[in-house]
Amino acid sequence: MMLKSKISALPGPPQPFDKILNDAGQIILGKHTEIRLALSCLLAGGHLLIEDLPGMGKTTLAHTLARLLGLQFSRIQFTSDLLPADITGVSIFERDKSEFRFLPGPVFAQLVLADEINRATPKTQSALLEAMEEGQVTAEGQTRPLPRPFFVIATQNPTHQIGTFPLPESQLDRFLMRIELGYPDRSAERELLATGNQRNRAEALVSRISPAELPAIQQAIAKLHAAAPLIDYIQALVDATRHDPAFQHGLSPRAGLALLSAARAWAWLDGREIVIPDDVQAVLPAVARHRLRTAQTGGQAQMEDIGRLIRSVAIP
Amino acid sequence: MSTRAEEALDRQATPWLFACAIATALPHAAHQAYWLSAASLLLLGWAVGLWWKNERLPGRWPLILLVIAGCGGILIEFRTLFGRDAGVAMLVLFMAMKLLELKSRRDAMVVIVLGYFLLLTHYLYSQSIPTGIWLLLALWLLTATLIRLHGGASSTRSMSLRYAARLCLQAVPFMLVLYLLFPRISGPLWGLPSDAHAGMTGLSDTMSPGSISRLAQSADIAFRARFVDTLPARHKLYWRGPVLENFDGTTWRPHIGQGTPAALDKLSPSVRYELTLEPHNQRWILALDAPVHLPEGLLLNATLAATQRQPVTERQRFQLAASLDYRFNVAEDSRTLQRNLSTPVESNPKARALALVWRQTSGGPKEIIRKAQDLFAAEFTYTLQPPLLGQNGIDEFLFTTRRGFCEHYAGAFVFLMRAAGIPARVVTGYQGGEFNPLDSHLVIRQSDAHAWAEVWLDDQGWLRVDPTASVSPARIETGIVDALAFDEPLPALVQLRTDWLRNLRYRWEAVNNAWNQHILGYDPQRQRELLSRLGLPETDWRSLATLLGIACSLLVAAMTAWTLYQRPRLDPALRLWQKALRQLARRQVHCAPWETPMALAQRVREQHPALGEPFQNVVDAYLRVRYDDANDNLTPLREAIARLRR
Numbered sequence: 001m002m003l004k005s006k007i008s009a010l011p012g013p014p015q016p017f018d019k020i021l022n023d024a025g026q027i028i029l030g031k032h033t034e035i036r037l038a039l040s041c042l043l044a045g046g047h048l049l050i051e052d053l054p055g056m057g058k059t060t061l062a063h064t065l066a067r068l069l070g071l072q073f074s075r076i077q078f079t080s081d082l083l084p085a086d087i088t089g090v091s092i093f094e095r096d097k098s099e100f101r102f103l104p105g106p107v108f109a110q111l112v113l114a115d116e117i118n119r120a121t122p123k124t125q126s127a128l129l130e131a132m133e134e135g136q137v138t139a140e141g142q143t144r145p146l147p148r149p150f151f152v153i154a155t156q157n158p159t160h161q162i163g164t165f166p167l168p169e170s171q172l173d174r175f176l177m178r179i180e181l182g183y184p185d186r187s188a189e190r191e192l193l194a195t196g197n198q199r200n201r202a203e204a205l206v207s208r209i210s211p212a213e214l215p216a217i218q219q220a221i222a223k224l225h226a227a228a229p230l231i232d233y234i235q236a237l238v239d240a241t242r243h244d245p246a247f248q249h250g251l252s253p254r255a256g257l258a259l260l261s262a263a264r265a266w267a268w269l270d271g272r273e274i275v276i277p278d279d280v281q282a283v284l285p286a287v288a289r290h291r292l293r294t295a296q297t298g299g300q301a302q303m304e305d306i307g308r309l310i311r312s313v314a315i316p
Numbered sequence: 317m318s319t320r321a322e323e324a325l326d327r328q329a330t331p332w333l334f335a336c337a338i339a340t341a342l343p344h345a346a347h348q349a350y351w352l353s354a355a356s357l358l359l360l361g362w363a364v365g366l367w368w369k370n371e372r373l374p375g376r377w378p379l380i381l382l383v384i385a386g387c388g389g390i391l392i393e394f395r396t397l398f399g400r401d402a403g404v405a406m407l408v409l410f411m412a413m414k415l416l417e418l419k420s421r422r423d424a425m426v427v428i429v430l431g432y433f434l435l436l437t438h439y440l441y442s443q444s445i446p447t448g449i450w451l452l453l454a455l456w457l458l459t460a461t462l463i464r465l466h467g468g469a470s471s472t473r474s475m476s477l478r479y480a481a482r483l484c485l486q487a488v489p490f491m492l493v494l495y496l497l498f499p500r501i502s503g504p505l506w507g508l509p510s511d512a513h514a515g516m517t518g519l520s521d522t523m524s525p526g527s528i529s530r531l532a533q534s535a536d537i538a539f540r541a542r543f544v545d546t547l548p549a550r551h552k553l554y555w556r557g558p559v560l561e562n563f564d565g566t567t568w569r570p571h572i573g574q575g576t577p578a579a580l581d582k583l584s585p586s587v588r589y590e591l592t593l594e595p596h597n598q599r600w601i602l603a604l605d606a607p608v609h610l611p612e613g614l615l616l617n618a619t620l621a622a623t624q625r626q627p628v629t630e631r632q633r634f635q636l637a638a639s640l641d642y643r644f645n646v647a648e649d650s651r652t653l654q655r656n657l658s659t660p661v662e663s664n665p666k667a668r669a670l671a672l673v674w675r676q677t678s679g680g681p682k683e684i685i686r687k688a689q690d691l692f693a694a695e696f697t698y699t700l701q702p703p704l705l706g707q708n709g710i711d712e713f714l715f716t717t718r719r720g721f722c723e724h725y726a727g728a729f730v731f732l733m734r735a736a737g738i739p740a741r742v743v744t745g746y747q748g749g750e751f752n753p754l755d756s757h758l759v760i761r762q763s764d765a766h767a768w769a770e771v772w773l774d775d776q777g778w779l780r781v782d783p784t785a786s787v788s789p790a791r792i793e794t795g796i797v798d799a800l801a802f803d804e805p806l807p808a809l810v811q812l813r814t815d816w817l818r819n820l821r822y823r824w825e826a827v828n829n830a831w832n833q834h835i836l837g838y839d840p841q842r843q844r845e846l847l848s849r850l851g852l853p854e855t856d857w858r859s860l861a862t863l864l865g866i867a868c869s870l871l872v873a874a875m876t877a878w879t880l881y882q883r884p885r886l887d888p889a890l891r892l893w894q895k896a897l898r899q900l901a902r903r904q905v906h907c908a909p910w911e912t913p914m915a916l917a918q919r920v921r922e923q924h925p926a927l928g929e930p931f932q933n934v935v936d937a938y939l940r941v942r943y944d945d946a947n948d949n950l951t952p953l954r955e956a957i958a959r960l961r962r
Contacts, residue, residue, distance in 0.1 A: 227944060229887070229890075229943060245472050274939070274940070276912070276913070277913075310910055311908070311910045313910055314909035
């Protein structure tokens with residue numbers, strides 16, 4: 001890809017991601033930034049957590065992305081009686097062959113939608129989260145690799161709802177990004193009401209890319225150039241969270257790495273070969289909010305906290 | 317449009333200002349009228365209460381009434397609004413009132429400036445080490461508050477304090493240069509108002525029963541002495557103050573007028589010592605008996621007391637010498653002798669009768685003196701709490717109460733001598749002192765105040781006789797603590813009989829003395845000495861000012877060079893970018909430090925559509941060279957900036 005002489009006049013997302021973004025925008029109305037963030041997250045090789053009230057389009061977004069990227073898709077509806085084996089799979093005894101055969105669970109898919117992850121018990125949650133971290137599943141003493149690429153999109157209701165087990169910080173940290181969809185704006189809502197069931201329309205989407213191409217794209221993104229001033233900026237931001245009394249604790253080194261890879265993916269979706277501070281600021285709320293707790297309420301950091309953080313750090 | 321100064325003060329900054337007001341005004345409570353401290357405290361409490369409950373501050377009229385009431389109170393208390401005490405009281409009161417008016421940043425700045433000014437006023441009262449430390453801490457707090465005010469809500473407490481500490485530390489070299497080189501003026505720098513030296517303790521120039529025992533209950537230091545060679549024996553340490561020759565029946569007073577100049581025969585080699593006198597607002601220098609060599613500016617009067625023309629209103633240091641054995645005025649003029657024989661007629665008849673009996677039955681003056689000493693040694697008690705005496709005080713003391721302090725013994729003895737026909741007079745001053753082994757200084761306190769007698773004998777001149785020594789030899793040999801019973805009201809500091817406590821006190825006094833001698837005692841003389849050692853023998857204030865200027869400029873230059881050296885090398889692309897930002901600033905578009913170039917370009921497009929395209933080109937070129945390590949071609953950026961200027 002040739003770098004154009006003017007950054008502001010870039011052609012936009014490289015083929016075929018312009019189409020992917022466009023198609024997804026037809027299904028999830030009025031949420032271009034969120035779609036772009038979700039796509040950046042997957043392109044950066046991270047897992048995505050979508051948090052919002054029921055009925056905001058969380059599942060539809062996951063469906064849409066799976067279809068557009070042509071990923072083998074499986075959905076796990078988390079409930080309070082879900083067991084780890086329900087996710088990873090079980091061995092059953094085959095009488096005719098007189099041996100055990102492993103029946104892979106729904107986690108053996110390229111894109112796993114873990115719906116309402118905070119309804120399951122911590123034990124079950126951690127079975128999934130371990131799979132996310134390791135890229136493999138150990139069941140009945142045997143380790144089995146998960147398919148490549150492997151993405152988890154988890155959705156959860158706001159944790160203060162009844163009958164939920166909030167994810168602990170250590171597990172939240174395994175999600176590269178956490179986004180909220182929020183209510184659609186007036187025009188989007190009207191269009192939604194007029195056009196009908198978006199989930200069905202998502203089923204009708206055709207894939208724009210083959211899953212085999214994804215690893216190459218991810219590698220290209222990981223190699224995207226981040227100059228010293230940009231690294232300085234990320235370091236300054238991370239450092240600021242560690243000294244800001246508004247937060248209970250600062251961002252971890254892993255969070256710093258996450259910020260850089262997310263910024264790279266965002267820059268790539270813009271068609272740029274260099275990462276600029278705008279990319280960092282764009283992904284910072286999604287990458288940092290679920291990793292920070294405010295000192296005042298103990299809850300997750302709000303948009304205003306991140307805004308204040310950005311305003312407290314000069315761009316080098 | 318509101319300026320920054322009129323912006324509302326943020327709520328979190330107010331406690332800082334309360335703390336500043338307390339830190340800068342609190343030490344004044346130690347010497348201020350109680351109602352002033354109480355009123356300031358009430359105002360502060362009110363302001364804190366309003367802040368706590370987040371209520372409205374009082375309006376203009378209540379504040380004006382408060383100001384009028386405050387000024388009225390000060391006028392009634394001091395009869396003026398000016399002068400040291402009234403001025404300081406007004407500042408403290410206004411500081412408290414300003415806390416009720418903390419609405420905008422400007423009000424906060426007024427509190428800060430007032431705080432810095434109040435810091436200075438403390439030095440008009442005390443220059444001790446604790447004061448110095450307190451004021452340094454207050455300076456730190458004030459500076460931190462100033463930083464907090466400028467930094468806004470995002471600057472944290474520890475950040476402000478750290479930054480202020482760094483600023484204060486950076487000021488230390490300047491402080492030292494100013495301390496060493498600022499032209500020194502002997503005497504106070506400002507013409508202090510007349511009330512500045514009131515309330516100092518020390519010997520007075522009269523003596524009546526009770527006057528010295530009252531003084532002896534104070535642990536304040538009167539003066540310090542450091543002997544060049546060895547410390548003389550304790551019973552020879554008589555520090556001479558005013559000599560009292562006139563007696564009216566109750567009070568002894570010095571004789572005003574010229575006498576024969578003192579003629580002194582030295583009988584032993586002189587002892588040299590340095591005396592550091594605490595201010596006592598009188599003219600005499602309490603030199604060791606008998607002073608033989610006085611430095612310039614000191615006078616020796618006819619009674620061998622050293623004085624100075626001006627009262628001692630600040631700590632002063634003298635190089636003195638004394639001859640411990642001496643013969644003084646063997647040839648005294650007859651008028652002086654006559655004066656020292658007179659007693660008020662018809663007073664104290666019993667004492668007079670006793671003296672007459674002694675005179676008739678004795679072989680000579682020496683025998684009379686011995687008889688008086690024997691009398692005191694037999695049945696008298698040495699005490700700080702003597703019974704009150706009436707009209708014929710000496711009779712009552714000699715024949716009824718028989719309890720007294722040194723002034724009783726000296727007074728009664730001199731009266732007896734005069735009645736027996738021996739010229740005699742009272743000498744007041746200090747006796748003894750406490751040797752601090754840590755800094756080899758002899759410390760003489762008010763509790764060492766003493767009165768003794770001098771008699772004139774034919775071929776011996778004036779001879780010292782200490783009747784107290786007959787009553788209580790311990791007073792002269794080891795000091796007042798051992799001479800008095802345990803239940804006497806001596807100050808606790810003087811009484812310390814435990815070793816480690818005494819040691820602690822020695823240590824503290826040695827530190828204090830070093831502070832006085834070396835820090836506060838850095839006077840014009842010492843400044844000259846220092847400069848001549850630096851190779852500048854002739855110094856007037858002009859050359860000092862030049863030197864000061866040069867030293868400060870060198871310091872500033874060194875610090876600037878250091879800062880520049882420390883500053884990271886600016887990337888050339890970044891320098892060009894800052895140039896472009898200056899171009900924008902001229903068109904009233906200011907870039908926040910956290911604003912990305914793209915976001916700025918967007919804003920420029922909205923505010924100055926004509927500039928939008930050229931500036932976007934600058935941004936593109938800048939991002940491409942700044943955020944791409946492989947690209948160091950600055951030409952496109954230079955060209956884009958050149959086009960922006962057009």
